Amino acid sequence: MAREGVLIHAPYERMTEEQVEQIHHASMQILSDPGMISFNSEAAEIFHASGADVTSITSADNPCWSIRIPEKLALYAIDSAPKVVKLGARNKDNSLILNGEEPRVFFVSGSEANIWLDIDFQSYIKKSNHNVEIQVPEFHPRRGTVLDLCQAAHLCEHLESLDALIRPVNIQDKDVTEDNKDVNKFFASLNNTTKHVMIGLTNLEQLDNVVNMARLIVGGEEELKENPIISFITCLVKSPLQFVDDTTQALIEISRRGLPVAIAISPQGGTTAPIKEDGIVTQLNAEVLAGITLSQLVNKGTPVLYGSVPVRVRLDDLGDSYGAPESSQYNVDCVQMARFYKLPCYSTAGVCDAKIPGIQSSIERLFSDIVVTLSGPQYLHCAYGLLGGNATFCPLQAVLDDVHFQMIKFFLAPPQINQSEIDVSLKQLEEVMRTPQKLYIRYIRRMLRNGQLSLPYPFEAGGETDNVLALAYERMNEFISQPVEHIDSATTSKIFQEIPGILPRLNVYEEGREQ
Amino acid sequence: MEDIIALLKENVIQGRKTKDDEGVDGDSIGMPGVIELTQLALESNIPPEVIIEEGLTTGMQVVGDKFAAKEYFVPDMLASAEAVSGAQDILKPYLEDSDAMSKGKFAIATVKGDIHDIGKNIVATLLKGAGYEVDDLGINIPPEKIVEYVREYKPDFLGLSALLTTTMLAMGETIEALKENGIRDSVKVLIGGAAVSEEFAQQIGADAYCVDGFHAIKVLEEFQKVKA
Numbered sequence: 001m002a003r004e005g006v007l008i009h010a011p012y013e014r015m016t017e018e019q020v021e022q023i024h025h026a027s028m029q030i031l032s033d034p035g036m037i038s039f040n041s042e043a044a045e046i047f048h049a050s051g052a053d054v055t056s057i058t059s060a061d062n063p064c065w066s067i068r069i070p071e072k073l074a075l076y077a078i079d080s081a082p083k084v085v086k087l088g089a090r091n092k093d094n095s096l097i098l099n100g101e102e103p104r105v106f107f108v109s110g111s112e113a114n115i116w117l118d119i120d121f122q123s124y125i126k127k128s129n130h131n132v133e134i135q136v137p138e139f140h141p142r143r144g145t146v147l148d149l150c151q152a153a154h155l156c157e158h159l160e161s162l163d164a165l166i167r168p169v170n171i172q173d174k175d176v177t178e179d180n181k182d183v184n185k186f187f188a189s190l191n192n193t194t195k196h197v198m199i200g201l202t203n204l205e206q207l208d209n210v211v212n213m214a215r216l217i218v219g220g221e222e223e224l225k226e227n228p229i230i231s232f233i234t235c236l237v238k239s240p241l242q243f244v245d246d247t248t249q250a251l252i253e254i255s256r257r258g259l260p261v262a263i264a265i266s267p268q269g270g271t272t273a274p275i276k277e278d279g280i281v282t283q284l285n286a287e288v289l290a291g292i293t294l295s296q297l298v299n300k301g302t303p304v305l306y307g308s309v310p311v312r313v314r315l316d317d318l319g320d321s322y323g324a325p326e327s328s329q330y331n332v333d334c335v336q337m338a339r340f341y342k343l344p345c346y347s348t349a350g351v352c353d354a355k356i357p358g359i360q361s362s363i364e365r366l367f368s369d370i371v372v373t374l375s376g377p378q379y380l381h382c383a384y385g386l387l388g389g390n391a392t393f394c395p396l397q398a399v400l401d402d403v404h405f406q407m408i409k410f411f412l413a414p415p416q417i418n419q420s421e422i423d424v425s426l427k428q429l430e431e432v433m434r435t436p437q438k439l440y441i442r443y444i445r446r447m448l449r450n451g452q453l454s455l456p457y458p459f460e461a462g463g464e465t466d467n468v469l470a471l472a473y474e475r476m477n478e479f480i481s482q483p484v485e486h487i488d489s490a491t492t493s494k495i496f497q498e499i500p501g502i503l504p505r506l507n508v509y510e511e512g513r514e515q
Numbered sequence: 516m517e518d519i520i521a522l523l524k525e526n527v528i529q530g531r532k533t534k535d536d537e538g539v540d541g542d543s544i545g546m547p548g549v550i551e552l553t554q555l556a557l558e559s560n561i562p563p564e565v566i567i568e569e570g571l572t573t574g575m576q577v578v579g580d581k582f583a584a585k586e587y588f589v590p591d592m593l594a595s596a597e598a599v600s601g602a603q604d605i606l607k608p609y610l611e612d613s614d615a616m617s618k619g620k621f622a623i624a625t626v627k628g629d630i631h632d633i634g635k636n637i638v639a640t641l642l643k644g645a646g647y648e649v650d651d652l653g654i655n656i657p658p659e660k661i662v663e664y665v666r667e668y669k670p671d672f673l674g675l676s677a678l679l680t681t682t683m684l685a686m687g688e689t690i691e692a693l694k695e696n697g698i699r700d701s702v703k704v705l706i707g708g709a710a711v712s713e714e715f716a717q718q719i720g721a722d723a724y725c726v727d728g729f730h731a732i733k734v735l736e737e738f739q740k741v742k743a
């Protein structure tokens with residue numbers, strides 16, 4: 001069994017077939033000339049050994065290479081990359097099957113905000129009438145910690161629409177260092193959700209510790225191949241067209257181990273890529289194909305996701321504007337390019353510019369949530385809880401997002417229209433016409449009880465008031481008070497014995513820490 | 516006998532009027548519903564008063580509680596009310612000379628010029644389910660027809676519905692007509708519908724304004740108390 005996601009029957013596409021071909025050819029042209037610049041030596045060697053035209057363009061203290069990737073190499077990689085990628089989970093029912101030829105969307109949280117936004121409610125009394133008192137939410141930003149990450153994963157476990165976890169908050173505790181960060185973020189995530197966990201590595205040296213942890217959880221190397229409960233994101237390209245040293249090395253090592261990896265490219269339209277739709281999509285497409293080519297040259301058949309995170313620039317401060325409609329246009333086009341190559345796509349929606357939960361955040365995120373979902377990416381990083389670009393994670397916002405996605409999923413269910421349904425309706429009509437009141441109300445009940453009707457917006461308040469945030473806050477606390485299935489105690493002790501660096505406070509079986 | 520009454524109550528809660536209804540749980544199609552059980556109760560010589568009080572009314576109370584607790588929605592409430600009102604139609608002949616049979620006669624109409632009737636129908640169904648004898652006069656009913664009806668059938672309550680700001684004026688005209696004919700005090704007038712308000716009710720001299728059918732039930736209970 002695997003999660004169902006939502007199948008898009010007629011994916012929304014902006015480009016004609018001819019336009020897709022034009023982008024494809026232009027990307028091939030970019031790959032062969034000017035090609036990529038690589039700050040990673042091994043990548044240069046690998047491309048060179050495979051017949052790419054590699055020349056050193058090293059300046060004084062900065063070794064780097066120009067790599068011109070011939071079209072046939074890129075086409076070989078597109079061909080050898082798997083069209084179906086399985087992402088496993090601690091609870092196998094939470095596995096995801098990403099099929100590049102089937103626009104079935106899975107909704108995923110993400111990614112790595114530095115700030116955690118706490119909420120509390122304060123009372124205010126009306127100046128002109130002291131009997132009127134209202135509750136107003138206050139938001140308190142602070143640096144995220146590893147226990148916040150535990151809580152975020154715990155919450156995500158209970159969000160019905162959420163299919164997999166990309167850790168939404170960066171852990172910045174004093175005792176978290178570059179050396180123990182990876183094991184702690186993976187353990188905190190894996191121990192608090194039974195859904196799939198995808199994470200970017202901080203320190204490549206920790207890769208084997210992380211992989212071993214996952215092996216301990218599933219019971220061995222083969223088991224992990226069969227049920228890859230973890231996968232990785234690598235942002236190996238710095239746009240335009242540059243392989244960064246460390247993340248490129250990470251992609252090489254992850255590919256060697258055959259674990260699933262999203263090759264996520266994030267150019268900013270206007271600064272690091274053209275602001276024009278065709279320009280940014282062509283460049284991103286070339287960059288992602290360069291990454292995919294590298295992964296396939298290292299290890300043919302490495303499960304990769306075509307990862308696109310394009311965003312338009314803001315004009316006031318040159319920051320990212322995920323709320324801009326252009327950002328959604330770019331994303332939708334990239335999904336279409338991935339589908340053209342039949343590769344499973346990691347896409348982006350829901351990131352908003354607003355800094356706190358409210359009207360702006362809802363409008364911005366819901367807009368891209370709907371349009372990008374309709375385009376049918378298999379793995380949609382849709383920013384549950386993220387605010388202010390991706391500077392901030394607010395658990396309350398994640399609860400609101402869950403409801404948005406339930407509505408979107410409901411809307412996308414295929415229509416149930418067939419002769420027997422029509423017969424039922426005709427019979428209802430005949431019955432109603434015989435009654436004096438001529439109302440169909442009695443037939444609502446069956447649909448309601450069968451779960452065929454959408455439920456009312458759960459955070460609606462009475463009268464002329466808006467109490468959404470307070471009601472969502474209650475819901476959030478309910479989720480947090482529900483238990484999650486942790487890794488069992490025997491495996492936990494094994495992990496603590498064999499994997500160095502995990503903070504003792506993450507051990508739920510230790511005295512006084514049992515939850 | 517207790518079994519039949521318990522089943523009756525349960526089927527009111529399920530909103531199953533007849534054996535063909537599936538109710539809330541959906542697993543009892545084919546089993547007797549409120550109509551069949553009411554007949555069975557009569558055949559078993561259970562007094563109609565007991566059927567009403569212990570079966571129908573207590574069942575309806577549970578339904579009201581579930582509605583208040585947001586476990587039930589309006590369609591559930593209506594299904595139960597319809598089932599109860601079906602039972603009352605059966606019981607009516609057996610109760611003819613007993614006062615306990617009905618909480619009173621309630622006539623309801625959508626006023627002249629107005630054809631909206633969804634709200635009016637819902638109110639009628641709910642009131643019938645709550646134990647009132649309801650007479651639905653229909654839509655687009657002019658004041659003179661209402662006067663005629665009140666004179667002849669002497670209802671305890673008159674409900675007027677209007678959804679348009681233009682037709683709500685016909686409510687005032689109706690009350691004036693009742694006055695002119697000297698029968699205004701024979702009947703309590705309740706008004707409702709999207710166009711009207713508490714203020715408007717006072718302005719035209721109606722006895723009460725009701726937001727919805729549930730409110731109407733409460734208002735009527737208050738009237739009963741005052742009367743007692």
Ligand code: B12
Pocket residue numbers: 623628629630631632633634635637638673674675676677678679680681705706707708709710725726727728731
């Ligand atoms: C459905 C509807 C229609 C349907 C009616 C179908 C039917 N079988 O009734 C149709 C399409 C036919 C229709 C026609 C028209 N409609 Co219309 N209609 C509505 C609508 C959308 C909903 C009404 C409704 O059924 N609500 C659901 C029920 C359950 O609620 P309710 O009626 O309010 O009843 C509840 C309470 O008010 C109360 N209640 C009601 N009556 C009573 C009576 C008593 C005694 C008690 C105790 C309680 C009570 O209890 C009920 C149950 O909870 C309203 C919008 C609205 N906000 O009300 C417009 C509305 C009433 N319609 C409107 C208009 C303008 C018209 C038309 C004139 C349009 C046209 N140009 O042709 C025509 C009217 C023709 C006519 N002469 O009446 C306007 C009225 C504006 C105004 N001037 O006041 C409205 C407000 C829409 C709008 N905003 O423009 N309409």
